[in-house]
Amino acid sequence: TQLLEQSPQFLSIQEGENLTVYCNSSSVFSSLQWYRQEPGEGPVLLVTVVTGGEVKKLKRLTFQFGDARKDSSLHITAAQPGDTGLYLCAAAGGTSYGKLTFGQGTILTVHP
Amino acid sequence: DTAVSQTPKYLVTQMGNDKSIKCEQNLGHDTMYWYKQDSKKFLKIMFSYNNKELIINETVPNRFSPKSPDKAHLNLHINSLELGDSAVYFCASSQVISASPLHFGNGTRLTVT
Numbered sequence: 001t002q003l004l005e006q007s008p009q010f011l012s013i014q015e016g017e018n019l020t021v022y023c024n025s026s027s028v029f030s031s032l033q034w035y036r037q038e039p040g041e042g043p044v045l046l047v048t049v050v051t052g053g054e055v056k057k058l059k060r061l062t063f064q065f066g067d068a069r070k071d072s073s074l075h076i077t078a079a080q081p082g083d084t085g086l087y088l089c090a091a092a093g094g095t096s097y098g099k100l101t102f103g104q105g106t107i108l109t110v111h112p
Numbered sequence: 113d114t115a116v117s118q119t120p121k122y123l124v125t126q127m128g129n130d131k132s133i134k135c136e137q138n139l140g141h142d143t144m145y146w147y148k149q150d151s152k153k154f155l156k157i158m159f160s161y162n163n164k165e166l167i168i169n170e171t172v173p174n175r176f177s178p179k180s181p182d183k184a185h186l187n188l189h190i191n192s193l194e195l196g197d198s199a200v201y202f203c204a205s206s207q208v209i210s211a212s213p214l215h216f217g218n219g220t221r222l223t224v225t
Contacts, residue, residue: 033213033214035214037153040218040219041218041219042116042202042204042216042217042218042219043155043202043214043216044216045213045214045215048213086153088155090155090214099145099157099160099168100157100214102154102155102156104152104153104154105153105154105155107153
């Protein structure tokens with residue numbers, strides 16, 4: 001079973017700080033997705049990265065796919081309380097055709 | 113319009129009972145899924161159906177039986193509920209199987225007492 005190691009598991013920061021969440025694996029993936037989940041709701045897709053070395057920006061969020069397509073990071077600049085939530089990475093490909101493998105998630109709390 | 117809707121939102125029941133969760137998607141997607149999210153927020157796939165055909169069946173007790181009457185619906189029936197079945201169950205859909213992004217419902221919180 002291929003694993004996605006996501007870190008940190010918990011992150012509690014003040015408004016205005018920057019943060020980075022990491023998603024690592026020993027497997028090569030065809031693509032990687034990042035989701036955000038708020039309490040009482042399902043995960044919502046933020047971005048999909050496909051090409052090794054790819055960088056995508058979504059306002060204050062920057063997503064990067066590693067050159068070898070084994071890892072990814074999510075960087076948030078000047079975090080706001082509205083960024084609070086559970087962030088999940090999910091990878092496709094490798095030995096798990098047809099399904100996404102999810103990381104354990106990072107619970108982010110941004111204090112005003 | 114809700115894209116992926118599942119009912120009920122909350123389900124509280126006793127051990128040994130049988131219960132069902134329903135899911136419908138209006139996105140025209142070919143593939144639907146059931147995921148289980150445990151108390152540590154870990155999401156694990158249970159089943160996947162593509163055009164009503166079972167594609168993925170992870171190591172799930174056979175007390176769990178999915179049914180897809182058409183490609184817009186995927187229901188989950190659970191027999192003889194156990195305490196360990198308590199979790200949040202998410203239905204999801206994607207345009208095609210493989211790496212398509214998932215559209216999730218808002219989950220069904222199942223509590224077995």
